[in-house]
Amino acid sequence: MNRRDINETDQIALEAYRARACAEADAAFDDQALETQRHKILAKLAHLGHPARVIRFPKAPLGDINTGAINRRWVSVAAAAGLIIGVLGGQFVHLVPQQARPAAIAPSNAPSLPAQPQFLQISAPIDDGLLDEVELAMNTRGAAELHALDELTPR
Amino acid sequence: MAGQPIADLAAQRQPRTPDAHPSPASVLAAEIKALVEAGERDQARERFGALVALLQRRAIRIAFQYLRDAADADEAVQDAFVKVFLHIDQYRSDLPFDVWFTRILVNAALDRLKARGRQQRWISHSTDEENGRPVEQVPAGDASHERRLLAKEKWAQVTKAVAALPDRQRLVFTLCHIDERTPAEISAATGMSQATVRVHLFRALRKLRGVLGGME
Numbered sequence: 001m002n003r004r005d006i007n008e009t010d011q012i013a014l015e016a017y018r019a020r021a022c023a024e025a026d027a028a029f030d031d032q033a034l035e036t037q038r039h040k041i042l043a044k045l046a047h048l049g050h051p052a053r054v055i056r057f058p059k060a061p062l063g064d065i066n067t068g069a070i071n072r073r074w075v076s077v078a079a080a081a082g083l084i085i086g087v088l089g090g091q092f093v094h095l096v097p098q099q100a101r102p103a104a105i106a107p108s109n110a111p112s113l114p115a116q117p118q119f120l121q122i123s124a125p126i127d128d129g130l131l132d133e134v135e136l137a138m139n140t141r142g143a144a145e146l147h148a149l150d151e152l153t154p155r
Numbered sequence: 156m157a158g159q160p161i162a163d164l165a166a167q168r169q170p171r172t173p174d175a176h177p178s179p180a181s182v183l184a185a186e187i188k189a190l191v192e193a194g195e196r197d198q199a200r201e202r203f204g205a206l207v208a209l210l211q212r213r214a215i216r217i218a219f220q221y222l223r224d225a226a227d228a229d230e231a232v233q234d235a236f237v238k239v240f241l242h243i244d245q246y247r248s249d250l251p252f253d254v255w256f257t258r259i260l261v262n263a264a265l266d267r268l269k270a271r272g273r274q275q276r277w278i279s280h281s282t283d284e285e286n287g288r289p290v291e292q293v294p295a296g297d298a299s300h301e302r303r304l305l306a307k308e309k310w311a312q313v314t315k316a317v318a319a320l321p322d323r324q325r326l327v328f329t330l331c332h333i334d335e336r337t338p339a340e341i342s343a344a345t346g347m348s349q350a351t352v353r354v355h356l357f358r359a360l361r362k363l364r365g366v367l368g369g370m371e
Contacts, residue, residue: 010360010364010367013367014332014367017313017332017367018333018335020313021216021220021333022216022333024219024220025215025216025219025220025228026216028219028228029212029215029219029225029228029229034208034211034215037211037215037229037233038204038207038208040233041233041236041237042203042204042207044237045200045240048241
């Protein structure tokens, strides 16, 4: 568009529009508002170039760590190490030569016999005191009633 | 709309030729650029305050008329000035600073417009009636008051019609008739060709002619 096309009436209307628009903007932003805006801009610029502050995750200082915790940690490590050594040792048992093993734990290749009951060889000690008491009991009066029973007993 | 066509006001305006007489803003911007390049950022920031004071009123008028919202205009102007300082090293001192600044301001306003479109599509440009304010009663026989109300109503129609313009037409119209920029300067500030600027001006004025008639 060539603004030569704008006639005088339009020009007057446009000038009136401009004056009204500027007055409206000036009313919305008075000197105090512009001053505030200027401060905001300069405050933003003042923060440029300063990297954002990173807040570290809070942690306890080294001096606060008690020795009990360290001891418990060592106990745990020792238990774990013992378990590992035990498992590995169990695996290496099979590599040990047969002669070196105790016979009690050697597996027997011989045919197994049926198990025989084992009787204890109990030696009967001669107890004179006991025999005396039996003889004494036989001779006492109360034992006469037992003679019939004794005779019925198979020998 | 009768009357003989008159000469193009934009063409009549004095072209801003930086080579002959650089504007105070251009001089100040060149000084700030030199300070930044010399590593004197604190001093450059202090001088930048003077540049802000020099251009602030003009910037807020453009932004406010384009965005029709005080908060958005405030944010857009702040963003524009911060961007200017951040990229002052890219400013070519042989070119008018005003045009460069206008371009940055326009971009900031467009960004704000996009953000508003995304977030608040449901908010329309408000008028007194839309805000639910009570309609002023005209006292009987008070001609001056009635005239004021009519003028207010007329202004509401004009601003509504300007707000209804497509974005590029509204931008060109605002830069030409609020900021009094020539088509060449608008072309430099917006990246459009001068022919495109003139077409947008023509179309905007054709749409507004009906409501602009009778503006006092």
